[in-house]
Amino acid sequence: MAHGYEMLExxxxxxxxxxxxxxxxxxxQNVTPRAMDADEPWMRGLHADTGYxxxxxxxxxxxxxxxxxxxxxxxxxxYAVLRFLATSEGALQRELSARxxxxxxxxxxxxxxxxxxGFAERRPAPDDRRSRIVVLTESGRAFLRDTDEAxxxxxxxxxxxxxxxxxxxxxxxxxxxxxxxxx
Amino acid sequence: MAHGYEMLExxxxxxxxxxxxxxxxxxxQNVTPRAMDADEPWMRGLHADTGYxxxxxxxxxxxxxxxxxxxxxxxxxxYAVLRFLATSEGALQRELSARxxxxxxxxxxxxxxxxxxGFAERRPAPDDRRSRIVVLTESGRAFLRDTDEAxxxxxxxxxxxxxxxxxxxxxxxxxxxxxxxxx
DNA sequence: CAACAACTATTGACGTCAACAATTATTGCT
DNA sequence: AGCAATAATTGTTGACGTCAATAGTTGTTG
Numbered sequence: 001m002a003h004g005y006e007m008l009e010x011x012x013x014x015x016x017x018x019x020x021x022x023x024x025x026x027x028x029q030n031v032t033p034r035a036m037d038a039d040e041p042w043m044r045g046l047h048a049d050t051g052y053x054x055x056x057x058x059x060x061x062x063x064x065x066x067x068x069x070x071x072x073x074x075x076x077x078x079y080a081v082l083r084f085l086a087t088s089e090g091a092l093q094r095e096l097s098a099r100x101x102x103x104x105x106x107x108x109x110x111x112x113x114x115x116x117x118g119f120a121e122r123r124p125a126p127d128d129r130r131s132r133i134v135v136l137t138e139s140g141r142a143f144l145r146d147t148d149e150a151x152x153x154x155x156x157x158x159x160x161x162x163x164x165x166x167x168x169x170x171x172x173x174x175x176x177x178x179x180x181x182x183x
Numbered sequence: 184m185a186h187g188y189e190m191l192e193x194x195x196x197x198x199x200x201x202x203x204x205x206x207x208x209x210x211x212q213n214v215t216p217r218a219m220d221a222d223e224p225w226m227r228g229l230h231a232d233t234g235y236x237x238x239x240x241x242x243x244x245x246x247x248x249x250x251x252x253x254x255x256x257x258x259x260x261x262y263a264v265l266r267f268l269a270t271s272e273g274a275l276q277r278e279l280s281a282r283x284x285x286x287x288x289x290x291x292x293x294x295x296x297x298x299x300x301g302f303a304e305r306r307p308a309p310d311d312r313r314s315r316i317v318v319l320t321e322s323g324r325a326f327l328r329d330t331d332e333a334x335x336x337x338x339x340x341x342x343x344x345x346x347x348x349x350x351x352x353x354x355x356x357x358x359x360x361x362x363x364x365x366x
Numbered sequence: 367c368a369a370c371a372a373c374t375a376t377t378g379a380c381g382t383c384a385a386c387a388a389t390t391a392t393t394g395c396t
Numbered sequence: 397a398g399c400a401a402t403a404a405t406t407g408t409t410g411a412c413g414t415c416a417a418t419a420g421t422t423g424t425t426g
Contacts, residue, residue: 313403
C-alpha cells in the first residue's frame with residue numbers, strides 16, 4: 001500500500017455557490033451525508049485497484065491504437081491479425097480464432113476486410129478442404145513495415161511518463177501475468 | 184495441436200539502431216510462403232507491444248470484474264460509480280462523467296440502475312436546478328463493505344503470478360501512466 | 367462401406383456498450 | 397430582455413461478444 005493515488009481523484013465539488021439557497025428539499029433519512037469514519041478499507045479510491053487500473057488503461061490503449069489505425073481503414077483487431085500472420089507464415093482461421101481470442105464468426109469479417117484491402121489472402125488448405133489458410137500478401141508486409149514506426153510511437157505515447165527502465169519493467173510484469181491465462 | 188508460442192521471446196525490444204532492411208524484390212504474384220528473413224523489427228510478436236498487452240489484459244480484467252459483479256446485477260461501470268461516490272460524499276453527474284471518463288449520457292443509465300437497486304440517490308443541487316447530486320445510500324455503503332473482500336480477490340486472481348513486491352511495482356507503474364491522461 | 371459424429375468456415379439473430387448529435391430546462395452574461 | 401453556455405437526458409448509430417444454425421468436409425465405427 002502507501003501509494004500516492006489520491007492525486008487522481010479530486011475532492012468533490014468546491015461548490016462556491018454564493019447565492020443563499022432555498023429549501024433543503026429531500027429529507028429522507030436513508031441517506032447519510034455525514035462524513036463517516038473515513039479510511040475504511042472499502043472506501044479507498046478506485047485507483048487503488050490494480051485490476052481497475054488495468055481495465056482503464058486497456059481502454060485507453062485500445063482507443064489510441066484505433067485512432068492511429070483509423071486512417072488506414074483498419075481497426076485494432078485487423079492489426080492483431082496482421083501481426084499474428086507476420087510471425088506465423090500463414091494460419092488457419094481456426095488458429096487465429098484460438099490464439100487471438102476472437103470468435104470464429106468474427107474472424108470471417110476480419111479476413112474479409114483484410115482481403116479487400118489486399119493485405120491478406122485466403123488459400124485452400126492442401127490437406128483439409130474445410131480449412132482455409134490465411135497468409136500475408138506482399139502489400140500486407142509493406143503495410144506492417146510502413147506503420148511499424150508509428151505504431152511504436154503510439155505505445156510510446158501511452159507509456160509516456162516512464163523512462164526506459166520502467167517501460168521494460170512494466171512490459172516484463174505484464175508479460176508475466178499474460179502468460180498464465182493463454183490469452 | 185499446440186503451436187510453438189512465440190510470445191516468450193526476450194521482453195521489450197531494446198529497439199536498437201534501426202537496421203535498414205532489404206527488399207526481397209518479389210514482384211511476382213505476391214506472398215512468399217517461405218520463411219523470409221526473419222527478425223525484422225516489424226514482424227515481432229504481438230506481445231512485444233506494451234500497448235497491446237495493456238489492451239489485452241484490460242479486457243481480461245474487465246471480464247473478471249464483471250463476472251464477479253454479475254450476481255449483484257451490477258457491472259463494472261456501476262461499481263466504478265459507487266466507489267467514486269464512496270470517496271467523494273456526493274457528486275454531480277457531470278463530475279462523474281468527467282472523473283470516470285464516461286459519456287454524460289452513460290451516467291444517466293448507470294445512476295438509474297443504482298437508484299433502482301437502492302444504492303444511490305439523486306438529489307437536487309441547492310444552487311443549480313439543472314444539476315443533480317448523486318449520493319450513496321446506506322445500503323450502497325453496505326454493499327461496498329460486503330463486496331470489498333471479494334473484489335480484492337478478483338484483482339488478486341488477475342495478478343496471480345506476481346509476488347507482493349512485483350504487484351506493488353506494477354501498481355506504481357500503472358498509476359504513473361494513468362496520472363498524465365486525466366482519466 | 368455406409369451411417370454417424372465431429373469439425374471448419376460461414377451466416378444470422380440478439381443484446382450490450384460506447385461515442386455522437388439533438389433536446390429540454392436552466393443559468394450567466396451583457 | 398436576449399443569447400450563449402451548461403446539466404441532464406433522449407435517441408441513434410456502429411462496433412462487438414455470444415449463441416444458434418447451416419453447408420461442406422473429414423474421421424470413425426459398426
